[in-house]
Amino acid sequence: MTDSKMSPTRGLDDPLLTSAQIIQRTEELAREVRRDFGETDLLLVGILKGSLYFLADFSRALGGEVEIDFIQVSSYHGEKSSSGVVQIRKDLDSNIEGRDVLLVEDIVDTGTTLSHLRELLQVRKPRSLSVVSLLSKRVAKGNLFDVEYVGFEIPDEFVVGYGLDYGERYRNLPEVFILRDEKLQ
Ligand code: PRP
Numbered sequence: 582m583t584d585s586k587m588s589p590t591r592g593l594d595d596p597l598l599t600s601a602q603i604i605q606r607t608e609e610l611a612r613e614v615r616r617d618f619g620e621t622d623l624l625l626v627g628i629l630k631g632s633l634y635f636l637a638d639f640s641r642a643l644g645g646e647v648e649i650d651f652i653q654v655s656s657y658h659g660e661k662s663s664s665g666v667v668q669i670r671k672d673l674d675s676n677i678e679g680r681d682v683l684l685v686e687d688i689v690d691t692g693t694t695l696s697h698l699r700e701l702l703q704v705r706k707p708r709s710l711s712v713v714s715l716l717s718k719r720v721a722k723g724n725l726f727d728v729e730y731v732g733f734e735i736p737d738e739f740v741v742g743y744g745l746d747y748g749e750r751y752r753n754l755p756e757v758f759i760l761r762d763e764k765l766q
Pocket of ligand 1: 628629630631632655656686687688689690691692693694695745746
């Protein structure tokens with residue numbers, strides 16, 4: 582297993598974000614959220630699949646009373662142009678009416694997924710609906726979509742690792758890497 586051909590990071594440059602940076606920022610975000618919500622019982626909603634590692638670390642950093650649920654929406658990625666429509670593939674198990682709901686995302690790219698999810702979930706009358714995303718490209722793309730808690734603003738590059746995939750690969754890397762065009766395969 583020491584063969585470099587077996588390394589999952591083969592062909593990737595140095596990490597854009599190391600594990601230490603991710604964990605440190607995650608703990609800061611958790612403190613910000615607890616400062617804003619106090620010890621309120623929060624419902625964390627992980628958006629599958631990319632958020633799985635961030636949700637795991639963030640929820641543990643948050644401590645206190647939390648419940649966890651998941652939602653999955655149709656991915657429009659890989660299509661040349663987005664239909665702009667996001668449909669639910671796996672819905673929540675919980676009733677969110679009157680709850681403080683925090684959507685947990687790995688990355689905001691165009692903002693399409695989150696803006697549709699906000700609309701869909703707002704109809705169910707949560708007491709509050711906020712978003713925490715580890716990564717955001719909104720500055721790079723000039724997207725004005727509002728995300729309450731952002732870990733890192735990153736350049737407009739394709740990133741993998743820590744839940745983020747390319748064709749379902751790379752999700753389990755503990756760090757975030759840029760996957761440059763010439764390496765897409
Ligand atoms: C990724 C990511 C976000 C979304 C962001 O999910 O996890 O949910 O894209 O993009 P947007 O801001 O342009 O809408 P993807 O659809 O690739 O599914 P995955 O999480 O299962 O990889």
